[in-house]
Amino acid sequence: MILQNVVWTVWLIGAALIALGFIFVIVQAGKPADAGAGEKSVHTSHVLQGWLFAVLLVAFFVGSWATLHRFPLPPQHRPLDAAQVVEVVGRQWSWQITPATVQNNSVVEFRVTSDDVNHGFAIYAPDGRIVTQTQAMPGYTNKLLYRFEQPGTYTVQCLEYCGLGHAPMKTTLEVVAAKGE
Amino acid sequence: MASLTMYPDNERLAGGERAVFNLYLISAVALFVLMMLLGLTMRMTQATWLGLPPDMFYKFLSMHGAGMVGTAVMATTAVMWFFLRKYVRLHLWAFVTNYVLFLLGALCIIYAVFVGGYAGLWTFLYPLPTHSAGLWTPNAAALFMVGYLLIGVGELIFYLDAAAGIIKVYGNLGRALGLPWLFGGKLDPDHPKTVVASTSMIIANSLGILAGAVVLVMSLINIFYPQVALDALFTKTLIYWFGHMYINAAIYMGVIAIYELLPRYTHKPYPLSRVFLWGWAATTLFVIIVFPHHLLMDYAEPHWFLIMGQIVSWTSGLPVVVVTAMGAFTNLYRANMRWTMPSRLLVLSLFGWIAGGFGAVLDSTIQINLVMHNTQWVPGHFHFYLLLGVLAMALAVMYHVIGSHVNQPPNTGLDRVGFPVYLVGGLIFVVSFLDAGHLSVPRRMAEHLPAWTGTDKLASVGAILVVLAMLYFALRISVGLLRRPASGGAAASRGGVGAADAAG
Incomplete structure (x- = not known):
């Protein structure tokens, strides 16, 4: 649900x-x-x-x-050993996401930071609902874990006001079926 | 215990006091209308019914946020002053100084936004004020912050004067809060709830303003000496500590209206209890330490700090529901209530506070915040308890005061039309926001996707109704305040019950 x-x-x-x-x-x-x-x-x-x-x-x-009782945020000060790692950098007004394609049904670690001001790294599912998010903050790297359950084209949208280009600050993230699925 | 006399003599205003109080209230209703018009313009732009360019949209958003919070605190400061001066000596110069500094601060902010182009929002999150991409100058950002400092200093002067007055009468702030009675002792039934609530907010919001002053000065230094770099997480933490306590103060200063006025309209005593004192002792602490719920998506914060944000947010609802709401319900139940504008607005304010607060408690849950943070759920819940809660509290006092001028609670035909228009419009407006949050529509965006405009359009309709009602309230209150008070009021006010009955 x-x-x-x-x-x-x-x-x-x-x-x-x-x-x-x-x-x-x-x-x-x-x-x-x-x-x-x-x-x-x-x-x-x-x-x-x-x-x-x-x-x-x-x-x-x-x-x-x-x-x-199961704390919803991952620990930030030790390695997370996720199967996939994605580096995310926000800057006025674009996202740099490396790699921009991940596999379905395996945990992804997003390492999110900013080159300039505060941004909000929010992932929208193809149905238009937010599935998870964290802040992208200069000087800090927030580590976010998420397991995608449906392949498709997800949208990354900035959710923290960051100036004139805030609304159009978005990109896509491809979630593909894992091998054997 | 609060008096059951509808218009007691020691509340009557004369001379300079009346002039300054009128200035506060008339400025407040005028600013509320203007800020609402900005808000309406933004919602209609999101609905694609108006075409405000993005740069102007974010200027409006900056002005609307800072203006509404500042005006809410100014209006509820007047509420606190109006009732607290019956119990302790408040100096008029402190009240006047607060007003003058508020106006000067407001002028700085208006100039910074509409002339300097500042559009970094009320949050001025470091380092956005110096990263405008040419939209505004560093000087505009600095002027905006100087405006905040002036407003904060004014409020602090008012609090210090109020604290001095309270300490003179009650010995210290702890006794004024009723702390010696928490675990036993014979409760003084005449200890005023207004003094308890005022003391609580003097403690909490003075801390908040000091935190704000620290971060504002740090940010100003950074603007003029960019080589002095700040820590983005630390400044954000201070900003939300200050911002949260400041707007919380508006709610908890406004709630004094319920304690003072509700028993007069129900004609039933509303006695002090130990539970009430426990509630306010807890509230004082909660208001100070609840702010981490704004930082739940800042994973770099210590996790104990985020857990505290969730736990304190949940528990801070307990005094509201168990103490104030249940106390008010007990006072209302089987009362001899005659519904007039002040009593309607008082009950509405309690509903707005609780229903809006419930939305806030849900959003302060970390798991929920993961999908609701910075969506329109956030303005949904705070508009709920500010528009239908705090503003209704302030309007109740304003209506009560204009009633005191004619020794009769206001209840004209137009009032009876204006109230449901405000209520229905307000509900449409805030529930549209909440529904948009449920649909993952982001907050603070000049341009909306076509899929998001349904709730924008509905919210715009609600906002139009609210603005129409508020425009009427503002005119009605301004004219009522400027009317010369009826002579022989003291005799009439002693028969407060009769006065209310006559109006009913």
């Missing part, structure tokens, strides 16, 4: 729940309670507050473990 679709769905559901909570409270806001009912609702609210805190805390721990 495409990650962007998951995020979009999660946000839509979350925003809908938040909106429902507001609608419920707004509808109730014009129905004044007498003193007894008022005290009871304050007590109920405190209990709900405790439960909400507990639920969010559990979500925090579960979510953090699920998204971080």
Whole structure:
């Protein structure tokens, strides 16, 4: 499943729940309670507050473990031993990618840097969705690992504003089927 | 505890205070409209309905970003000043100095962009200011940065004056934050939430402004002495530390409006609690250390630092939801609410803050950031909580103040039309941004592919509605502020409930 679709769905559901909570409270806001009912609702609210805190805390721990137990970024200070290595240099306003063809289904290490200002090295799949990215920064080399799962022509697009030629700063990357596929 | 009196006497403005406060608010609404027009022009260009050339687009983008953030902080500074002066002594000269330095800074920025051609965005990421490829001169970049410095110094003077006033009354900033009551002791129910929130932002944003001053001076030195090279990662880290705290301050100074005004419109007490103090103690820390979520794609940063960015971003949502939202919900539930413009805007602001914040929390997850960073998801979530959150908070206070001039909460027929236009337009606008992020449309681009223009067009329609509503709000608020306050207000204000009822 495409990650962007998951995020979009999660946000839509979350925003809908938040909106429902507001609608419920707004509808109730014009129905004044007498003193007894008022005290009871304050007590109920405190209990709900405790439960909400507990639920969010559990979500925090579960979510953090699920998204971080396998850290999504590769180590930067030791060799990565990837089967393929691609050197990437960004400069106003072009990309130098060597080699510009990689094989499908084997890990590629992108070594990304910049000759001048900050750029964003983003790889778009043939369907127009971003599959991964890192920053291209002068004086630093960011190492990015990615395994392509579909052959095709991918687009490398600058995603960090870098001046007048930022939007057209793009090139292509060919992903070919591995031998035997 | 905040007063339930609708228009208490100690909030009434007179003479110089009123003049300066009006200057803040009228300047703010005028700037908001102008900056929105820039934003609308950019969205319509992306939608191919207008043909702004790329060089002008990026100038507009630089002006829009710096202008909106600066104006949001200016407006919410006025909110903080308006309420905090009831509890501690604030010197008018500090408030005036902040305004004058803001205007001078704004003029520098406007000149740098529209005369000097500066188009390096609000982020002025090193070394872009000196690599313009002929689009702007180094002097224009320097003037832009001097403008920032002036605005930052003005805000810092205001904070220092506020800190001095708070320390005079409460002894030290820790006591003002309520730290001695975190683990026990008898809570003072009259300890003002405004003082807690103000103290929190004085601490956090003063640090942010100092970080900004350091990186601005470093960048200025580099402009005039290019042989003094900077570290691109270090400067970027400082810029986002400063930038994040600065815009966070707008939210957390603005939320004072909810604490002060909501109970007056619900006619229900909104008492201080230990949970509230825990929430703000945590918020103070979180605002200071949450910024690494801007740097998740800078793999060269230490990985513990990036993990901290994700974890603190997630946890910083807890005080917002558990403390402020639940507190406000409790206050609203079964209340004697009569809906008028201030109360509508207050509730909208809470919704905008939470729903927009949820989008921000998702994007601060490293795995998600890998595919969402620098897409339109980012302006989607921050426009959500700035447009429908912070601006709504500031507008609620402005509407409340113009209501105080006639001792009746504003609620004309045009107000009742303007509000849904703003709400619907705002929702269309921000959800279009988020949808574009979901479709991998990049942010900050003058030219869009044909496949991306669908969300641009929808966002433009939403933005037109927002601009129309905001234009009306700006005129209504400006005229209302300039109207002479009704005499005998004190007697009428004591019957705040009656005043609200009459409006309903």
